[in-house]
Amino acid sequence: MLAVTCTSQSATDPLSGLEVGERPEPVAPDGWTTVRLRTAALNHHDVWSLRGVGLPADRLPMVLGCDGAGIDDEGREVVVHAVVASPDWAGDETLDPRRSLLSEVHDGTLAEVVTVPRRNVVAKPAGLSWEHAACLPTAWLTAYRMLFTNAGVQPGGTVLVQGAAGGVATALVQLGAAAGLRMWVTSRDEARGEQAVALGADRAFEAGARMPERVDAVMETVGAATWSHSVNSLRPGGTIVISGATSGDAPAKAELTKIYFKQLRVVGSTMGTRTELERLTRFVVDAGVEPLVDSVLPLTRAREGFERMVAGTVSGKVVFTV
Ligand SMILES: NC(=O)c1ccc[n+]([C@@H]2O[C@H](COP(=O)([O-])OP(=O)(O)OC[C@H]3O[C@@H](n4cnc5c(N)ncnc54)[C@H](OP(=O)(O)O)[C@@H]3O)[C@@H](O)[C@H]2O)c1
Numbered sequence: 331m332l333a334v335t336c337t338s339q340s341a342t343d344p345l346s347g348l349e350v351g352e353r354p355e356p357v358a359p360d361g362w363t364t365v366r367l368r369t370a371a372l373n374h375h376d377v378w379s380l381r382g383v384g385l386p387a388d389r390l391p392m393v394l395g396c397d398g399a400g401i402d403d404e405g406r407e408v409v410v411h412a413v414v415a416s417p418d419w420a421g422d423e424t425l426d427p428r429r430s431l432l433s434e435v436h437d438g439t440l441a442e443v444v445t446v447p448r449r450n451v452v453a454k455p456a457g458l459s460w461e462h463a464a465c466l467p468t469a470w471l472t473a474y475r476m477l478f479t480n481a482g483v484q485p486g487g488t489v490l491v492q493g494a495a496g497g498v499a500t501a502l503v504q505l506g507a508a509a510g511l512r513m514w515v516t517s518r519d520e521a522r523g524e525q526a527v528a529l530g531a532d533r534a535f536e537a538g539a540r541m542p543e544r545v546d547a548v549m550e551t552v553g554a555a556t557w558s559h560s561v562n563s564l565r566p567g568g569t570i571v572i573s574g575a576t577s578g579d580a581p582a583k584a585e586l587t588k589i590y591f592k593q594l595r596v597v598g599s600t601m602g603t604r605t606e607l608e609r610l611t612r613f614v615v616d617a618g619v620e621p622l623v624d625s626v627l628p629l630t631r632a633r634e635g636f637e638r639m640v641a642g643t644v645s646g647k648v649v650f651t652v
Pocket of ligand 1: 523600
């Protein structure tokens, strides 16, 4: 089968270990299902794997990809849930200390076929296109849990999203706006900020700008570059939800004094549960939310999508058709 594989890793030249070519088709073990993918999508996670972060070298070669949608072995249209919990785990899969994401232990979705545990698929609603379905399992699910499970905000509340154009950032803006939250974004680029406003953000600010008023919650995926700004932008008692650190995880100042003096809550957030993925798929259809798609490429041209993500020029999701 055709697949996008990580064959070696380099912190400085991640694309050197990317291979688009033939791989043996996987065979589903007992209790697993085979999904013939129709669409898949790219995440920063795939670039981290190529850089050697989160994927030990002794597991290579590894088929990349966490996002995918296709037809399972019973002929159903499904969206793949990328969080693989231990077989005996019950409850919130993201809290299983032995969980992994597809492409960390088991081959991922940037392929013609992926095998996953039977509980790792949810029904694709008829009203959800294949392209939009592939956007949901990682960046969008992460955004859903950040906003609706972990932020503690209510309709009318103000939420600041650090970064405007990324997969998680655009999902946060579109989901928050659809749920009646006042969404503000920062961006290093004016045009990307304006695009966020077109997607439903109330206002866009340049990176590091002082907010006109303190916000109820900050959604953080940028990390070191924006950490102090996130702490300074919150109202007393507000919440930072952090799910990533694209610019590094060692900020110049940890801001410990401000965190305890303003009684801020700092909440870590990772992916989401199968139940949250089901609710997300229902919500986007019912609310008429269409995930922002940067580009749609055949899987054979996957390298072009990776190049755009490494260059930092992606707006929304890069989708691959299989
Ligand atoms: N914990 C989880 O479960 C989980 C799930 C998904 C993603 N993540 C993590 O979240 C992060 C974002 O993922 P993604 O897929 O949305 O990636 P992406 O599409 O590459 O997003 C990059 C985003 O970072 C923003 N950014 C702002 N300042 C930056 C800086 N100094 N350097 C680099 N980027 C900067 C960009 O905003 P502007 O260009 O508008 O300035 C853009 O919104 C990644 O680190 C990823 O690993 C974690």
